[in-house]
Amino acid sequence: MSLFRRIRSSLSHTWSLYRSDFRNMDATQIFLLILLTLLSVFMLLPLVFIFNHAFKPLHELFLFPPTFFVKQGTWQNFIDLLNASQDTFLPVTRFILNSVIVTVLATVGMVILGALCAYPLSKHPFPGRKVIFGVILLSIMIAVETMGIPRYIVVKNLGIMNTYWGHVLPILALPVGVFLLKQFMDQVPNELMEAAKLDGASEWQIFMRIMIPIVTPAMATITILSFQTAWGNSETSALFMQNDAMKTLPFYVESLTSNLANSVARQGVAAAASLIMFIPNLIIFLLSQRKVIQTMAHSGIK
Amino acid sequence: MSNEVPPVIQQPLSVDRPRLSEKFGCRLSHLKQEVWKFRLSYLFVAPFLIVFTLFVIVPVITGIGLSFTYFNSIEFPKWAGWMNYQNLFSQDVIFLKHVVPNSFKFALFVGPIGYVLAFVLAWLIAQLPSTIRVWYALAMYAPSLTGGIAMVVVWQVMFTGDRTGYINSFLLKWGFIDQPVLFTIDKDYLMIIMIIVSIWSSMGLGFLAILAGILNVDKQLYEAARIDGIRSRLQEIWYITIPMMKPQMLFAAVMAIVGTLKAGGIGTQLSGMNPTPDYSGQLFMNHIDDFGFTRLELGYASAVSIVLLIVTILLSRFLWMLLGPKEDE
Numbered sequence: 001m002s003l004f005r006r007i008r009s010s011l012s013h014t015w016s017l018y019r020s021d022f023r024n025m026d027a028t029q030i031f032l033l034i035l036l037t038l039l040s041v042f043m044l045l046p047l048v049f050i051f052n053h054a055f056k057p058l059h060e061l062f063l064f065p066p067t068f069f070v071k072q073g074t075w076q077n078f079i080d081l082l083n084a085s086q087d088t089f090l091p092v093t094r095f096i097l098n099s100v101i102v103t104v105l106a107t108v109g110m111v112i113l114g115a116l117c118a119y120p121l122s123k124h125p126f127p128g129r130k131v132i133f134g135v136i137l138l139s140i141m142i143a144v145e146t147m148g149i150p151r152y153i154v155v156k157n158l159g160i161m162n163t164y165w166g167h168v169l170p171i172l173a174l175p176v177g178v179f180l181l182k183q184f185m186d187q188v189p190n191e192l193m194e195a196a197k198l199d200g201a202s203e204w205q206i207f208m209r210i211m212i213p214i215v216t217p218a219m220a221t222i223t224i225l226s227f228q229t230a231w232g233n234s235e236t237s238a239l240f241m242q243n244d245a246m247k248t249l250p251f252y253v254e255s256l257t258s259n260l261a262n263s264v265a266r267q268g269v270a271a272a273a274s275l276i277m278f279i280p281n282l283i284i285f286l287l288s289q290r291k292v293i294q295t296m297a298h299s300g301i302k
Numbered sequence: 303m304s305n306e307v308p309p310v311i312q313q314p315l316s317v318d319r320p321r322l323s324e325k326f327g328c329r330l331s332h333l334k335q336e337v338w339k340f341r342l343s344y345l346f347v348a349p350f351l352i353v354f355t356l357f358v359i360v361p362v363i364t365g366i367g368l369s370f371t372y373f374n375s376i377e378f379p380k381w382a383g384w385m386n387y388q389n390l391f392s393q394d395v396i397f398l399k400h401v402v403p404n405s406f407k408f409a410l411f412v413g414p415i416g417y418v419l420a421f422v423l424a425w426l427i428a429q430l431p432s433t434i435r436v437w438y439a440l441a442m443y444a445p446s447l448t449g450g451i452a453m454v455v456v457w458q459v460m461f462t463g464d465r466t467g468y469i470n471s472f473l474l475k476w477g478f479i480d481q482p483v484l485f486t487i488d489k490d491y492l493m494i495i496m497i498i499v500s501i502w503s504s505m506g507l508g509f510l511a512i513l514a515g516i517l518n519v520d521k522q523l524y525e526a527a528r529i530d531g532i533r534s535r536l537q538e539i540w541y542i543t544i545p546m547m548k549p550q551m552l553f554a555a556v557m558a559i560v561g562t563l564k565a566g567g568i569g570t571q572l573s574g575m576n577p578t579p580d581y582s583g584q585l586f587m588n589h590i591d592d593f594g595f596t597r598l599e600l601g602y603a604s605a606v607s608i609v610l611l612i613v614t615i616l617l618s619r620f621l622w623m624l625l626g627p628k629e630d631e
Contacts, residue, residue, distance in 0.1 A: 014433075021431035032429055039423070040441035043502070046456040047444055053459065068468075117350035126340035127333055132347065139358055141556055141618040143564030146587065146607040149594045150361035150368060158356075173354035176507070203342045225507070228447065257454045257571070267459060274448075274455045281447040289440060296507075296514035300549020 050278070053271040054078070061268050077268035081276075090244055092252060096276070099249035102167040103230040110174045110226035111219060118181035119207055123193065133182070139175045148239055155240045166240040167248065171233055177222040183298040184218035185211065217291035224292060227284055232277070253277055362611070369605035375598050386605035397606070400581035401589045404493065405563070408585060411497045413562045416504035417555060423505065424513040425539065439513055446506035454571045457499050461485035461572075486572045489582030496568050496583050504561065508554030515550030519543055552625040556618050563614050566591070586610045 025033070053061070055073040081092055120126060121133050144151070151170060160166040188211065196206050212219070237251035253273045256266060285292070337344070369386055371379035390397055427438045460468045462485075470482040485491045523542050532538055544551065566587020570576040576592055578584050584592075586606065594603030 018433050021433045025431065029429065029431075032426055033434070036423075036426055036430070036438050040438055043441050043445055043505075046460070046502075047448070049460075050456050053455070113350040113353065116346045120340075120343035120346045124340055124343040126343040127336050129343075132351070135359075136354070138615070139354070141560060141615055142362070142611050143560055143614065144358060144361075145564050146590060146610050147358075147361040147365055148590070149600050149604055149607070150364035151357060153364060154356060154360055169353060170357045173350060173358055175354070175358075178350065207346075254454075254571070257458065267455075270455045271459075278448050282444070285440070285443070285447055289436060292510060293436075293439065293514050293517070296510040296550070297518040299507075299511040299553045300515065300547070300551075 047278070050271055050274055054268070054275040056268060056271075058268065077272040081269045081272045092249075092273070094245060095247060095249045095252040098164075098167075098246060099231065101164060102233075102236075102248055103227060105164065106168045106171055106230035107223060107226040109168060109172050110177060110229070111222050113172060114174055114177035114181055114222055114226075115212065115215070115219065116207075117178050118185055119211055121178070122182045122185035123188075123190070123211075136175045136178055140179060145235060148235070152239050161240050162243045162246050164246075167233075167236045167246075170236055170240070171229060174222070174226060174229065177225060180225075180295060180299055181215060181218050181222060183300070184215050184295055187298060188214050217294040218298075220288040220291040221295040224284055224288060228281055231280060249273070250277060365604045365611075366608055368601050369608045371601040373599075373601040373604075375600050379601060382601060386602050387609075389602070390605055390609065396577075396581055396584070397589060400584045401586060404581075404583065405585045407493065408497060408500070408565070409559075409562045412500045412504060412565070413558050416501050416562075417508070417558045419501065420505055420509040420554060420558075421512055421551075424509060424516055425543070427513060428516040439510070442505045442509060445503040446509075448503065457495070457572060458486065458574075461495060486574070487579050489580040492569060492573055492578060492583040495572060499572070500562070500565055500568060504558070506557065506561070508557040508561075511550045511554045511557070512547070515547030516543060519546045548625050552621065555621045555625060559614060559617050559621065563610060563617075 049068065052068065052070040054077055055070045055075070057072055057074045057076055060067060060071060083091075121129055155161060155166055155170060158169075160169065192210060193206050196210055201209070232250050234248070234250035234254050237247040238254075241247050241251075253270070256270045256273055368379060370382060370384070372382045372385070373379035423442055427435055427442070430438065462468070462470065467482065467485070469485065470479075473479045474482065483491065485495060519542065523546065524538060527538065527542055532541060564587060566585040569578045569583025569585060570588055570591075573579055573583060576588055576596070578588065587610075590603050590606050590610070593599045593606065
C-alpha cells in the first residue's frame, strides 16, 4: 500500500513540475513547442509506421489506397516470422539467440575494456600515453567498415571464423567509447585519488571504488553505444560467418528486406523483424537518456 | 601555466645529470624506470590495445600493403607498385564518372545539412523547459537508434514503385503525377531518396553532443553579454554559444564526416542491388564491396579504401583547423 502511495505522490509531483513549466512559458516558447512538436511527429512518423505495419494482416498490407494505421491488429506477422525459414531451414530463434549471445558478450567487453583503458589515459602520466590517445583519436576519424578485406584476412588467420569470437572480437575495440570515458574522467579531481592513495588504497581499489561510481553516467552512455553497435552489426555475419547457423538477426533481417521494394512477399514479416531489431535499442535508451545527455557535455575534443 | 614552479619531486634524477655524452643513456634508463613505475597503467591499457591493434591497426597497415598488390584471394598477392592507384585515377570510368561525383554530392548534402540541422534543432530544444526537453531530444534521436537495417523496410514500403506505395499514392491522389514512379530503382530519384533518408537518421551522437554543449554554457555569460550590448539571440549564438562549445562542435563534426563517408549500404539496401541502377547511388563503400567481394580484386578494392581513408582524415583535419583549439587558448 505504501509503495502505491509513494508512486502516486511521485507521479503527482512530476505532473505538477510539468504543469508549472507549461504555465511559465512565454509566447516564443509556445511557438517553439508547436514547431518542435510538428518536427518530432515528422521524425517519428516512420517509426510509428513500422509499429503499425508489423501488426497489419495481409489484406491490409496491400490495400489501395494504402492505410497508415492498422485497423485489425494481428500477431500473424510475428508467427510467420517464427515459422519462416529462408533457404536455410533454420528457425529465426536461432538468429535471435546468436544475436543475444554476441550482443551481451560484446557490450560487456566493450564497456570493461573501454573503462580500463580510459582510466590510465586520463589519470596516469605514463610514457607513451599521448601517442596512444592520439592514435585512438585518429581512429575515431576512420571508418573500420572500409577495412573489411584486411579484417577478413586477420580473422581468418586467427582461426576464429564461424565462432562467436569472430563476432565479438572484431567489434570489441570502440575508440569513441574510450574517448568519451577519458574526457569524462578528466573532470574527476585528482585530489580524490590522492586522498585514497594516502589511505592505502591500491590502484585497482581506486579504480573500482572511486572512479567507476563517479563515471557511471559515462558508463551508461558507452553501454548504449556498445549495445547499438553490437545489436545492429551485420558486418561480421556477412564477412566472417560462412556457417548459416552462426549468423545473427541483423543479417537475417537484411536478407529478408533485400529487394523488398519490388517483391511483395514477406513485407509483414520484414516489418515484424525490423520491430524486433528496434525495440531493444529504444528500451535501453529510454532507461538511460538523462545520463547520456550528462555525458555528452564532456564529449568535446579539446 | 608557464610561470608555475615545476614539481620538484618528479625529477630526483636531474640532480646528478651527467654530461651530454651520457645524457642519452641516462634518458633511456630514466624512461625504463618510468615505464616500470607505471607498469600497472600499461596493464590497464593492455586489453583494449591488444584488440585495437589486431582489428584496427593491423587491418589498416595490411590494407595499405595490399593496395600495392594484385590479389585475387586465391593466389599469393603479387607486387604491383602504384598500379592500382594509377588505374583508379586514370582508367576506372565508374569510379571517376559515378562514385566520386556521387560521394561528393552525397557528402555535401548530408554532412553540412545534417550538421547545421543538428545544431538548429539542439538549440531550439535547449530553449524549452527541462522537463519536456528530454522528450523532444528523444524524438530527434530515435531515428538514429534504428541503425539503418531496420529502417530499410519503412523506406522501401514508403517508396514502393506501384500505386500501393505511400508516396506514390499520396502524389497520385493530389494530382502531382499521373503514373506511379519507380522511386528506388529510378536513377533520377535514388540519390535524393538516399540523401533524405540519411539526413533523417543523422541526429545521432553528434546531435546529443551539441545539445549537451549548449545546455552546458554558463547562463551568467548571456547576462554579462546583455550588459555589454548584445541584443539579438543570433548575436548570442554567434558570440557566446558557439565559441563556448567549440569542442563539442568539433566532435559532432568529426562524427558527421565519418558517418557520411562510411555510408554506402543505403543505396544498395534501398534499390536492392549492387551496383545500384546505372550507378546512380554508387558510393565509395559500394565500389569497395563491388570490387572486393563480387569481383574479388582485393588489391584494387584496398586501394579504394585507402583513398577513402585519406579523404576522411584530411577532411577531419581541415575541420580541426577550423574549430580546433588555437595556440592562444
